[in-house]
Amino acid sequence: MKQNEALNNILTRVSNRRFTDEPVSKEQIDTLLHAAMAAPSAMDYDPWHFVVIDDVETKRQLKASLPYVKMMNDTCTCICVCGDIQLYERISQIEGEDNTLYWVQDCSAASQNILLAAHAIGLAAVWTGIFPLQSRITKLQRLLALPENIVPLNLIVIGHPAAEAEPKNKWDEKKVHHNKF
Numbered sequence: 001m002k003q004n005e006a007l008n009n010i011l012t013r014v015s016n017r018r019f020t021d022e023p024v025s026k027e028q029i030d031t032l033l034h035a036a037m038a039a040p041s042a043m044d045y046d047p048w049h050f051v052v053i054d055d056v057e058t059k060r061q062l063k064a065s066l067p068y069v070k071m072m073n074d075t076c077t078c079i080c081v082c083g084d085i086q087l088y089e090r091i092s093q094i095e096g097e098d099n100t101l102y103w104v105q106d107c108s109a110a111s112q113n114i115l116l117a118a119h120a121i122g123l124a125a126v127w128t129g130i131f132p133l134q135s136r137i138t139k140l141q142r143l144l145a146l147p148e149n150i151v152p153l154n155l156i157v158i159g160h161p162a163a164e165a166e167p168k169n170k171w172d173e174k175k176v177h178h179n180k181f
Helices: 005-012 026-036 056-065 089-095 102-120 134-143
Strands: 048-053 077-084 124-129 150-159
Touching: 005 102, 026 048, 026 077, 026 102, 048 056, 048 102, 048 150, 056 134, 077 102, 102 124, 102 150, 134 150
Parallel strands: none
Antiparallel strands: 048 077, 077 150, 124 150
């Protein structure tokens, strides 16, 4: 099957946890953030906020307080993808249903765009989970001085790959259902 570049990028992206000591450039991070903000969002609210972490001491504090960022080295850059939970409160009141968790979907789409864009420009990246674990949320809110209404969804560690990782073929026909389960 002939694949275009976008599909090839999706099918070959991997979570890479081994990085070189080459720093990630500001231009590369800006590219990733542009890709993130191109994501779709419910009602076009764009609830995302991004905290770019390139300070060595802050990264060391992250490594000391979060379980899944130990692979980060001093030259990696992290992007903390956050959502503004207040944006959907008004619409929830109007509709009478809780729409406040749309920020999770929207910020997840932005996160996936970051991961795909990183792969497209030759960087390695890995999504490390924060939300919904309150202990991790609290640690990041404190460490990054996040306002109360800004909730961290994840922390994406980005760097130059130390080794090529082999993509997994995750296709499973048993998980595909037509018309009904």
